[in-house]
Amino acid sequence: MTPSHRHTPHPCGSPDHHGEHGDGGQAEILDLDAEVLAEHIASITAWLPLKAVPRRIVDLGCGTGAGTFALLERFPGAHVTAVDASAGHLRLLDERASARGLRDRVRTVRADLDISRWPEVGTPDLVWASASMHHLADPVRALARVHELLAPGGLFAVVELDGFPRFLPPGAPEGRPGLEERAHRATEGLHAAHVPHRGADWARMLAAAGFTVEAERTITVSxxxxxxxxxGRYARRGLQGLRGAAAPALPPEDLAALDELLDDRSPRGILHRDDLAVRTERTVWAARRT
Known part of the structure; x- marks a missing residue:
């Protein structure tokens, strides 16, 4: 679920992890996202309004493979072409496919989806794009390209984040209640500038590209x-990235409170808290090429 073009710091769930740079850091948060939200990813694949069991699937912006492996499990006769811009993420995906005995059912393709000419990915029955479309410089062109490559009657599943995950209760941490929300507000301008298509009207854009949007579903995660x-590890990585992005706009007292949360030696550190939760929403659009 990484962006399949230039990497914009990506929250949890693939998300736009504030301040995360490099394949290693992003791979870790993507893996944690996949582990924590595995049940919700599976529920989305089970919900898809398919007319026939897909045999050829393309995963656009596949990251380290959360969607790829969920789709392979859901459709045991399918083959997945996994597309991403990150060589490191694709290498991890390849290694995991081999370890799971799935290597003959996965093909990895490194590609920038903002270029005008995409690599050959066949004629899929299902295209899956989770938390990747909003990273593209020109998603309108990408949606049109997906419409072209899909088999007639094929389905395009677009999964997008409605907001960044929250981990702390509203009254936390002690002495600086509401810290997490203040830090997120401090990054709103950054994300508006660097990820302008987050929160776009995907139903309208899909229809404009020639798709028929057959279903839409918002999943509340708690x-x-x-x-x-x-x-705990997921929260720590998310807050670590948030601290880096929000630092210029936060007062010293908030930065000190964030640093204490991120200090594994502190009894108030995030890994020692028993009041954590993952709270977010994801919306899925199922669009058909008619």
């Missing part, structure tokens, strides 16, 4: 930290 130890 995962208590007690359900998985990965929630």
């Amino acid at each position: 995962i208590d930290g007690s359900r998985s130890q990965a929630v």
Whole structure:
């Protein structure tokens, strides 16, 4: 679920992780996102209004493979072409496919989806794009290109974030309640400038590209930290990136509180808290080429 062009710092769920640079840091947060939200990804693949079981699937902006492997599990007879701009992410995906005995069902393709000529990816029955379309400089052109390559009657599933995940309760942390929301507000201008298509009207854009939008669904995610130890690590990486992006606009008291949350030695550190949760929303549009 990484952007499949130039990497814009990406939150959780693929998300636009504030201040995360480099394949290694982004790969870690994508993996945590996949682990924590695996149940929700599976629910989306099960919900898709398919007319027939897809055999040829393209995953645009595949990242380290959260969507790819969910689709392979959901459709055991399918082959997935996984497309991303990051060689490091594709290498990890290849290694994991081999480790899971799925190498013959996955092909990885490195590509920048903002270039005018895309690489050959066949004629898929299903195209999946999770948290990747909003990163493109020209998503209108990309949507038209997807419409061209889809098989007649094929489905395009666009999954986008309605907002960045929140991890702390509103009254936290002690002494600086509401810190997380203030930090997110401090980054709004940054994201408006660097990711202008986040929150776009995808239903309208899909229709303009020639698709028939057959279904739309918003999924509310609320995962208590007690359900998985990965929630703490996920929160730590998310807040670490948030701190880097929000730092210029936050007062010293907020920065100090964030630093304490990110200090693993502090008893108030994020990894020692028992009040964490993952709260976010994702919207899915299922659009058909008629």
